[in-house]
Amino acid sequence: MGLSINLWGIRGSLPTPATPDQIHHKIVEALRLFDAKRSEIKDIEGFVRGLSPDIGSGFGGHTACIEVSSPKARLIIDGGSGLRCLGEKLMLESSGAGQGVIHILMTHFHWDHLIGLPFFIPIFVPGNQIHFYGVQDDLEANIRRVFAKPNFPVEFDRLPAKVFFHKLKPRETVEFQDIKVTPYQLDHPDPCWGYKFEHSGKTFSYCVDSEARRVTREALGPDLPLYQKIDLMIFDAQYTFLESAERINWGHASGPIGIDIAMREEVKKILFIHHDPAASDAKILEAESQTREYYESALAAARAHGAKPHEVDWQFAREGMKLHL
Numbered sequence: 271m272g273l274s275i276n277l278w279g280i281r282g283s284l285p286t287p288a289t290p291d292q293i294h295h296k297i298v299e300a301l302r303l304f305d306a307k308r309s310e311i312k313d314i315e316g317f318v319r320g321l322s323p324d325i326g327s328g329f330g331g332h333t334a335c336i337e338v339s340s341p342k343a344r345l346i347i348d349g350g351s352g353l354r355c356l357g358e359k360l361m362l363e364s365s366g367a368g369q370g371v372i373h374i375l376m377t378h379f380h381w382d383h384l385i386g387l388p389f390f391i392p393i394f395v396p397g398n399q400i401h402f403y404g405v406q407d408d409l410e411a412n413i414r415r416v417f418a419k420p421n422f423p424v425e426f427d428r429l430p431a432k433v434f435f436h437k438l439k440p441r442e443t444v445e446f447q448d449i450k451v452t453p454y455q456l457d458h459p460d461p462c463w464g465y466k467f468e469h470s471g472k473t474f475s476y477c478v479d480s481e482a483r484r485v486t487r488e489a490l491g492p493d494l495p496l497y498q499k500i501d502l503m504i505f506d507a508q509y510t511f512l513e514s515a516e517r518i519n520w521g522h523a524s525g526p527i528g529i530d531i532a533m534r535e536e537v538k539k540i541l542f543i544h545h546d547p548a549a550s551d552a553k554i555l556e557a558e559s560q561t562r563e564y565y566e567s568a569l570a571a572a573r574a575h576g577a578k579p580h581e582v583d584w585q586f587a588r589e590g591m592k593l594h595l
């Protein structure tokens with residue numbers, strides 16, 4: 271029972287591997303901390319797990335790819351660079367038998383959401399079926415173009431797997447076995463569609479990439495259900511609050527914008543992703559602590575007026591996180 275959500279890629283705009291210098295810095299800092307607490311540390315694994323992400327791990331560098339699965343269905347959101355690793359897992363699960371059926375829901379066609387497709391091994395296995403879904407009329411043309419020479423050596427028509435395209439209607443629900451999926455429009459150039467997933471009374475919304483320029487219920491209009499009483503919302507926080515105020519029309523949001531919507535619409539949990547490729551792990555942590563200050567002050571302001579604010583569980587997400595609803 272339940273819905274599982276695995277984060278295979280959470281970086282925005284461009285795959286962003288940790289540099290050797292950054293890894294060197296993390297090791298030096300971790301060893302310094304270890305040295306200072308050496309007598310108290312009994313368990314090295316536990317010590318490393320307890321380090322903050324800028325020292326112990328990092329947030330991750332792969333771009334958009336989220337796996338959503340239930341007991342009967344498995345869906346993939348977007349084909350960012352994280353899709354390569356998910357493809358390896360699917361190959362292991364299926365032993366490369368070529369009988370796999372894979373459903374990929376596309377939000378839009380910016381490079382960071384496509385770049386993993388030519389490296390998705392199941393698409394090179396005869397017998398597999400890969401189904402792409404999207405609201406945009408040019409879904410097929412955009413996927414075909416990823417495999418065009420001279421950008422990639424294997425042309426689309428020579429791909430060994432069978433590939434199918436399905437156009438979704440805006441705000442119309444489709445069913446994948448025991449998961450219902452409804453696309454809603456986000457605020458992003460070249461347009462972009464988020465998805466709401468429903469399974470066994472639980473809801474999950476994917477709201478990336480979005481600037482969230484429409485915030486009020488009136489402005490959101492027919493797209494409001496994407497945010498209402500959602501159990502888990504994945505939201506765009508590419509920028510700090512100040513950057514998002516400066517970068518109008520760049521198509522991305524910040525933590526406080528998601529907090530505002532979630533407190534009003536009674537969202538239970540938010541994971542913030544699409545971290546800026548130019549942001550260090552320390553800068554992402556700083557954006558998280560600014561969002562914490564904003565959230566605490568919003569709670570305090572509501573209580574000062576005698577209101578009982580809706581409390582939200584939230585964090586800036588790391589690649590590799592797994593959640594279960």
Ligand SMILES: [Zn+2]
Nearest residue numbers: 282283382479
């Ligand atoms: Zn993106």
Ligand SMILES: [Zn+2]
Nearest residue numbers: 378380458479
């Ligand atoms: Zn985009």
